[in-house]
Amino acid sequence: xxxxxxxxxxxxxxxxxxxxxxxxxxxxxxxxxxxxxxxxxxxxxxxxxxxxxxxxxxxxxxxxxxxxxxxxxxxxxxxxxxxxxxxxxxxxxxxxxxx
Amino acid sequence: xxxxxxxxxxxxxxxxxxxxxxxxxxxxxxxxxxxxxxxxxxxxxxxxxxxxxxxxxxxxxxxxxxxxxxxxxxxxxxxxxxxxxxxxxxxxxxxxxxxxxxxxxxxxxxxxxxxxxxxxxxxxxxxxxxxxxxxxxxxxxxxxxxxxxxxxxxxxxxxxxxxxxxxxxxxxxxxxxxxxxxxxxxxxxxxxxxxxxxxxxxxxxxxxxxxxxxxxxxxx
Amino acid sequence: xxxxxxxxxxxxxxxxxxxxxxxxxxxxxxxxxxxxxxxxxxxxxxxxxxxxxxxxxxxxxxxxxxxxxxxxxxxxxxxxxxxxxxxxxxxxxxxxxxxxxxxxxxxxxxxxxxx
Numbered sequence: 321x322x323x324x325x326x327x328x329x330x331x332x333x334x335x336x337x338x339x340x341x342x343x344x345x346x347x348x349x350x351x352x353x354x355x356x357x358x359x360x361x362x363x364x365x366x367x368x369x370x371x372x373x374x375x376x377x378x379x380x381x382x383x384x385x386x387x388x389x390x391x392x393x394x395x396x397x398x399x400x401x402x403x404x405x406x407x408x409x410x411x412x413x414x415x416x417x418x419x
Numbered sequence: 420x421x422x423x424x425x426x427x428x429x430x431x432x433x434x435x436x437x438x439x440x441x442x443x444x445x446x447x448x449x450x451x452x453x454x455x456x457x458x459x460x461x462x463x464x465x466x467x468x469x470x471x472x473x474x475x476x477x478x479x480x481x482x483x484x485x486x487x488x489x490x491x492x493x494x495x496x497x498x499x500x501x502x503x504x505x506x507x508x509x510x511x512x513x514x515x516x517x518x519x520x521x522x523x524x525x526x527x528x529x530x531x532x533x534x535x536x537x538x539x540x541x542x543x544x545x546x547x548x549x550x551x552x553x554x555x556x557x558x559x560x561x562x563x564x565x566x567x568x569x570x571x572x573x574x575x576x577x578x579x580x581x582x583x584x585x586x587x588x589x590x591x592x593x594x595x596x597x598x599x600x601x602x603x604x605x606x607x608x609x610x611x612x613x614x615x616x617x618x619x620x621x622x623x624x625x626x627x628x629x630x631x632x633x634x635x636x637x638x639x
Numbered sequence: 640x641x642x643x644x645x646x647x648x649x650x651x652x653x654x655x656x657x658x659x660x661x662x663x664x665x666x667x668x669x670x671x672x673x674x675x676x677x678x679x680x681x682x683x684x685x686x687x688x689x690x691x692x693x694x695x696x697x698x699x700x701x702x703x704x705x706x707x708x709x710x711x712x713x714x715x716x717x718x719x720x721x722x723x724x725x726x727x728x729x730x731x732x733x734x735x736x737x738x739x740x741x742x743x744x745x746x747x748x749x750x751x752x753x754x
Contacts, residue, residue: 347594363595369693373694375691388589395568398652405587406568407590408592409594409595454717457724460734467687476674479676521684564651569652
């Protein structure tokens with residue numbers, strides 16, 4: 321049972337496991353951390369790549385979401401128009417509900 | 420093995436005189452030697468055979484953008500196929516005799532007059548290899564990975580593509596194991612073309628999203 | 640000025656790359672490139688599952704900054720594959736070194752012997 325549905329407003333956690341001193345493998349790009357987006361699609365449930373990368377089975381599996389962001393919000397000095405968007409495929413444990 | 424996890428490395432300023440592309444040049448001698456050593460050791464241990472290695476290289480050579488172009492052309496002429504392609508790309512590929520077993524899942528995103536898609540993988544170089552073959556060097560470059568998300572219109576312009584300002588550009592970062600393929604819009608004036616002629620208009624770059632499909636040759 | 644503690648491979652929007660022109664030159668894959676790609680495919684095939692794509696990504700992300708910056712694309716793959724195979728005891732350091740030395744000698748003798 322996935323926690324989020326298409327259309328839900330979410331925020332990406334502003335976590336930085338890279339600074340923990342542990343070896344990590346993270347598939348959440350730096351430029352979306354702490355940012356607000358909207359779930360575009362629910363992509364299914366998959367083993368967690370963060371532990372697959374270290375030879376572990378990647379359990380429990382995580383739901384993967386295609387999350388849509390406004391480009392101008394991610395890159396204020398970028399060349400995106402007001403309408404331009406960006407999507408990233410993000411795992412549920414990186415997302416929290418955003419009212 | 421040395422732990423190399425100190426990833427609070429910040430950007431090391433790029434050397435403006437260094438070559439931007441690092442692809443397609445012969446490997447250094449040490450890596451040439453290492454490749455042969457690793458391959459021979461693995462074959463010697465029975466991990467795979469030399470035949471399997473040769474066959475995989477041939478299979479990769481057979482995967483190229485013409486495969487994707489066939490899917491796009493069929494979707495243009497057959498609306499029911501297009502729906503199947505959007506819903507289940509690997510199933511639709513199988514209908515055309517394209518074998519994608521043991522490859523990552525593919526999603527097809529359709530360009531419309533309101534929305535144009537641009538595909539990238541900022542974290543590495545994920546690409547729908549099962550359909551399009553090996554990605555071009557520029558797709559894997561630090562420059563494209565950095566720029567596509569911040570300056571998509573500039574990237575398109577470098578490829579000679581200008582979109583109207585009211586078209587939404589949707590940049591898609593392939594951060595998980597889903598590989599994205601763009602279904603470009605069918606160019607106007609192509610109503611009388613055959614499926615094979617349509618396929619010739621579908622370029623690799625239009626299926627990545629840095630370009631649109633080519634216009635047909637003017638008829639005399 | 641704050642700078643996010645991003646990993647070296649996490650390149651979205653990062654300068655100076657985000658302001659550079661794109662080198663659009665088509666580069667033919669070398670035999671080396673194709674071989675390394677094939678080796679990874681075979682090692683990660685469901686019938687063997689010796690390596691996972693996620694592990695290779697992690698191994699490449701773990702290269703030193705100099706390696707990440709200077710090695711060519713498939714050289715990085717090969718270094719990552721090598722490091723993982725040692726990590727998993729599929730290959731051992733000594734046999735790799737001995738095999739490399741033998742190959743090196745063979746190639747250099749061929750070179751000296753002329754065409």
